[in-house]
Amino acid sequence: xxxxxxxxxxxxxxxxREIAEIARRQLATEGAAGLSLRAVAKEMGMVSSAIYRxxxxxxxLLTTLIIDGYxxxxxxxxxxxxxxxxxxxxxxxxxxxxAVRDWALAHPHEYALVYGSPVPGYRAxxxxxxxxxxxxxxxxxxxxxxxxxxxxxxxxxxxxxxxxFAPDAERLRDAxxxxxxxxxxxxxxxxxxxxxxxxxxxxxxxxxxVVTDRDAFFAxxxxxxxxxxxxxx
Numbered sequence: 512x513x514x515x516x517x518x519x520x521x522x523x524x525x526x527x528r529e530i531a532e533i534a535r536r537q538l539a540t541e542g543a544a545g546l547s548l549r550a551v552a553k554e555m556g557m558v559s560s561a562i563y564r565x566x567x568x569x570x571x572l573l574t575t576l577i578i579d580g581y582x583x584x585x586x587x588x589x590x591x592x593x594x595x596x597x598x599x600x601x602x603x604x605x606x607x608x609x610a611v612r613d614w615a616l617a618h619p620h621e622y623a624l625v626y627g628s629p630v631p632g633y634r635a636x637x638x639x640x641x642x643x644x645x646x647x648x649x650x651x652x653x654x655x656x657x658x659x660x661x662x663x664x665x666x667x668x669x670x671x672x673x674x675x676f677a678p679d680a681e682r683l684r685d686a687x688x689x690x691x692x693x694x695x696x697x698x699x700x701x702x703x704x705x706x707x708x709x710x711x712x713x714x715x716x717x718x719x720x721v722v723t724d725r726d727a728f729f730a731x732x733x734x735x736x737x738x739x740x741x742x743x744x
Contacts, residue, residue: 527565529555531579534572538620543630546573570633573624577635578642580618580625585645587614592649600657601734601742607649608706608733615710622714626707644687647703651687654699654740658691663741672697695741702736709733 533551541547548569552562566572591610595603615622624630625643657663672680672694679700680693688696709732712718713725722728737743 523565530562530565530572531575534576535621538576538624543573543624543627543633548572573630573633574636574639576621577625577639580621581639581642581645583618583621584611584614584625585642585649587611588646588649592653597656598660598662600653600662601737603653604650604737604740604742605730605733607646607653608736609730611646611706612710612713612729615714619714622710626711627715648687650699650703651683651689654695654742655687655689655691657742658695663695664738664743666698666739666741698740702740705736705739706733 530551533554534546537546537550541550546569548562548566549559551572552559555562566575587610588607591606592603595606597603615626654663676697677693680696683696683700684691684693688699691699709729713722713729718725
């Protein structure tokens with residue numbers, strides 16, 4: 512009985528994996544808004560009603576793909592960070608930035624799903640929050656570690672942080688930037704947004720006829736973002 516149940520569980524897990532793989536291919540051809548459980552079922556040779564045993568709705572399937580995407584990019588950043596010396600803060604920053612770009616270029620449609628335009632009518636559930644924070648947590652730890660060790664250089668000049676940002680800084684400090692001053696939290700958030708702006712510009716074509724050597728430019732821009740936080744080589 513137990514062996515039979517295990518076999519059924521394995522078969523179900525394989526079907527769920529296959530459904531997700533076909534759905535990822537649909538993202539490339541139809542976009543997230545065009546994702547269809549019926550179309551997935553048709554490609555699998557399954558009656559449309561049967562697929563609802565595995566996913567109750569299109570939104571549940573979208574949630575799975577979004578969580579998988581966040582976890583994949585988070586794992587890539589974690590792996591890149593772990594390969595660097597713990598006290599090599601600028602190198603850790605650059606490695607994390609490069610991991611984000613590499614993953615996005617290798618998985619453009621999944622990147623578009625999690626960091627592109629919202630899917631009409633879809634509302635992400637709370638269970639996406641943890642996976643979404645994985646990559647950010649790595650960058651937050653780099654900055655937190657550098658601050659703890661006195662390795663952050665205070666950037667010269669710059670406007671004061673708006674007082675209204677203080678509650679946001681407190682939440683980010685509690686979540687991923689332990690012990691970091693509010694001004695550094697603000698600069699880190701700006702650099703984080705800048706990183707994904709760079710990746711999105713490249714991925715979605717805004718650098719066409721603008722930047723020729725994108726590898727070199729990305730490395731330069733990622734370094735500039737790190738320096739804006741205080742991570743000087």
